[in-house]
Amino acid sequence: MAEICCGVVGAGETPTPTIEPNSRNSVRRSLDFLPLKYIADMAIPSENISRKRQKLDPSTKKGVVSSESSTNEKSTKNEVVLVANCSNVSEAENEVVVVEDCPKYGITSVCGRRREMEDSVSVHPSFCEEKSEQNQNPFHFFGVFDGHGCSHVATMCKQRLHEIVDDEITKNREKESVDWKSTMEKSFIRMDKEVLNSTKTKQSFTCKCELQTPHCDAVGSTAVVAVVTPEKIVVSNCGDSRAVLCRNGVAIPLSSDHKPDRPDELDRINSAGGRVIYWDGARVLGVLAMSRAIGDNYLKPYVISEPEVTVTERSDEDECLILASDGLWDVVENDTACRVVQMCLKAEKTVSPPGSPGSVVTGVGSDKACSDASILLTKLALARHSSDNVSVVVVDLRRDQRQQ
Template sequence: MAVACLEMAGEGDTPEKCRGARRRRIEMCQFVSAAEGASPPSSRRTGKRQEAFRESEPLEGQTAGNEAPLPTPPANSSLVTTSSSSPSTVSASGGEPGLPEIASSSRSAPAVVEPSVAYGTISLTGRSREMEDAVSVWPGFFRPQGSGPLHFFAVFDGHGGYHVAALCKDWMHVLLAEELGREMAAATEEEDMARTRAAVGRSFARMDELALAACACGKIGLPPCGCERSGIESEIVGSTAVVALVGVDRVVVANCGDSRAVLSRGGQAVPLSSDQKPDRPDELARIEAAGGRVIYLNGARVHGMLAMSRALGDKYLKPFVISEPEICVVERTAEDECLIMASDGLWDVLPNDVACDVARRCLEEADQSRGAEDVDGGDATAGGREQEQASDARCSLAAVLLARLALARRSADNISVIVIDLRRK
């Protein structure tokens, strides 16, 4: 599947890079020019946490943003089917209950399972100093018995550092597949949805335990490793998580934080998640009931520091900031067009309906091009492959256009976008 990764041009760019950037600007100029004309006045958004709590500068010899080596997750080839005793690719260690063991096997490519799904992704550093977002896509990562495959999509927006978002990217789909395997092995059709919700909730809880046990240097375990980065630098790091499981008949979205998933259905934008902000009435009541405070300092913040009320990690703000996700389940319909998942670098400057309109137009252009090609006839198999490639390309183009539009509207944060084609083929 196509994945695009761009970064802001700097003063050290070579002439070849500048010419390439100029060509991309020429291709996008018509769309971005129109977007800038409709852009709101420029305003720089404050960070998710106060500057005093930003991640410290990297140690000598390390690269900012992605500085620490992370454990390699186990191969996922055994995650596609379920059985009465699901394969324990991530098992709890005897001395550290709840924490996954670090397997030494290398990652394998996701299993190719039909029906396929078309998608496109993009991640931009944007105007932020560091890249703290992560995107995870695993098509066909799990197949319930007697049902079609589930496709895994997730956006993780880190704050205070990168290592929790990177850890989520490597482990969330592994933990979720294991929990689904345990639940679905004994589930009846009536219990299916309840057990899915339970599996998603437990996978988030286990992911949070893993994030809390991880040091900024990349080591995982209890007690902490004791290195010079194991103190406050590790405790102030966290990440949002918006996860979508796309199946044949339904879409399950789990959200923790202020990243967002929006469904385009029948020309309308349908939010599948709600931003978990400290001043949301129910979240404010929960925080205060736990003994916490919401202080308005450049916006509502938990204890004046974190601009969201739920996240993975953030050890120093427990128990006020929790990792329990809000889960939404929708049945797929013939009117579904696409699902957009993105970090708040997009949603802070782009309304849901505008984002859906941009993505929908990109997919409609693909349909028009495909219709013109069908008139000419040709080999059906080759045509099917070309159609899949065209759908991937259009989803990627939609993701790129959304990210460029966010930049045109002066987004000050990292921007990560996934566009998933949900139309019935």
């Protein structure tokens, strides 16, 4: 992590003239420049990659899975695990090797103009597998959590939610297919209960709220989570973070922001006996600017942790998936974000003619392209004067046509 200080001048603005150090205006002006905590990451393939091969039985034509050169049973954030039953197929010596790469991705998270960083990002490639006699389909977990009140609920979600989802999927493993709506709803409710229990058991957190109000329950976090399988994109959203799919150049929102003045959310809050008060925008009881979140026990039952779940079939026209906190979406439209990512994905294929002066390859892989896209989106949000933390995950969903 590195801390950088920067001032952004928007389009059409003129630079501020130099102010004398001793003037009162200089003191007031200095408050506008706050440290930007900057984190960037991208998927980096490991040289020793876990592989699985599917051997072909000549008599039955059924595959038998065996492992080969597996170095780690579980992948870390920067490892790519290649698993059976995927798009790239080759046949040699009575063997069928079926492999699918983990989707490549890029992550950027900046503190922005806030004094504290309360966002968290969670990425777990191949965090679990749906196993059957012939298939081992890898599931990949991507999540963005935007904390409020403090950072510890977002941090807990980062550390635990993917494990809870894995456990819920495991419980349904005997079924032919996963009931994603039920699975994700149960996972979010379990996560919310863990947050509640952490305050009751006075679990220690290394954060500012421990110093101000020990074991405060007036802390929460949004959660937008995407589970990407070979066939589906499952998005679960609780709060005002957002997931957007770019398909054939069109931005398709896969989640809907939970704002207190959204008509159905407003009716739900009123039915529960709560009120939406307009105080610098619509807020539940005049306090919280979102109607769903994990945590925020003092606002229950008006603020709930139940997510809205969408299941989208993957298509060969899919280009990318963007998950981001409202620090981005408050100032950048869905279409604009998709165009930025498209530009980066196309740039990776641009190569100057060999031997030409200054010839360079502008991208060495879509992992770098996704990382560049996430960085550009955060810079765009800051240039448009976003006042919140900004966290962005870009996932490359492009794939070759499956062989028939």
